[in-house]
Amino acid sequence: MKVWKTLEQKHPESEILKGVLDEADAVVVGIGAGMSAADGFTYIGERFNSNFPDFIEKYKWLDMLQASLYKFSTWEEYWAFQSRFIKLNYLDQPAGEAYIALKEMIEKKPYYVITTNADNAFYAAGYNMDKVLYYQGEYVRLQCSDFCHDKTYRDDDLILEMVEKQVDMKIPSELVPHCPECGAPMEKNKRTAEKGMVEDDAFNAQKDDYNAFLKAYDSDKVVYLEIGVGHTTPQFIKHPFWRQTRQNENALFVTMNQKSYRIPEAIKPQTVFLTDDIKETILNAHNN
Numbered sequence: 001m002k003v004w005k006t007l008e009q010k011h012p013e014s015e016i017l018k019g020v021l022d023e024a025d026a027v028v029v030g031i032g033a034g035m036s037a038a039d040g041f042t043y044i045g046e047r048f049n050s051n052f053p054d055f056i057e058k059y060k061w062l063d064m065l066q067a068s069l070y071k072f073s074t075w076e077e078y079w080a081f082q083s084r085f086i087k088l089n090y091l092d093q094p095a096g097e098a099y100i101a102l103k104e105m106i107e108k109k110p111y112y113v114i115t116t117n118a119d120n121a122f123y124a125a126g127y128n129m130d131k132v133l134y135y136q137g138e139y140v141r142l143q144c145s146d147f148c149h150d151k152t153y154r155d156d157d158l159i160l161e162m163v164e165k166q167v168d169m170k171i172p173s174e175l176v177p178h179c180p181e182c183g184a185p186m187e188k189n190k191r192t193a194e195k196g197m198v199e200d201d202a203f204n205a206q207k208d209d210y211n212a213f214l215k216a217y218d219s220d221k222v223v224y225l226e227i228g229v230g231h232t233t234p235q236f237i238k239h240p241f242w243r244q245t246r247q248n249e250n251a252l253f254v255t256m257n258q259k260s261y262r263i264p265e266a267i268k269p270q271t272v273f274l275t276d277d278i279k280e281t282i283l284n285a286h287n288n
């Protein structure tokens, strides 16, 4: 069993983060909603209120997550909301400081990123997109709402036109996109609990590439670094990271989260809990 020298002494959290990344042979990073929120892309408060005052007035939503899952009764209203949501959380999303700092730390090592977020934070921060697996889809891509075929589409101009031309929270009917195969309305390519999502060839190729990376480093000093991952969909990042750690005595599971979650006894000796502010810890680790 290999030794992690960083863990032999007590350090501030930012030094632990920097230390284990320096020592690692490879890094696998799992990013959840908590990372984007920590970097300013919040789903609540001013950012939500100022972009959707009309919808909030009508539906009394508490945050953008609740809003984004709402079942609209017409496609005109669905796309009026989604086009504004996609513009805010994808097309116009600026580069986040913590995302950039994290990239500069991990790119010194072989690395891979898996995320349950569907925003544009990685591209905006200049990540190598061949190394980022979007497990839950991307807001900007479209899929057939009947799942009739395994292709996804992207039409940024159409999204912006929907934002421009909507009136009273409805887009003109002729702007509702339709499936080129079956004619059903198109929706955004985002995994949901009840339907899943359309997984196209690019997604499957990237997923295979990610799994090959995990396999290539399955006995090395690997850091499985989980950032801002909650318990809504633990099957995509949290549980696989636990399994990978349990199967490799040289691996560490590092979890950055201000809430603490229960960890299985078997991997507790290989687990590092970082509970300070996510953004501050990353920026301090980067500047050390």
Ligand SMILES: [Zn+2]
Residues within 6 Å of the ligand: 144, 145, 146, 147, 148, 149, 179, 180, 181, 182, 183, 184
């Ligand atoms: Zn179709």
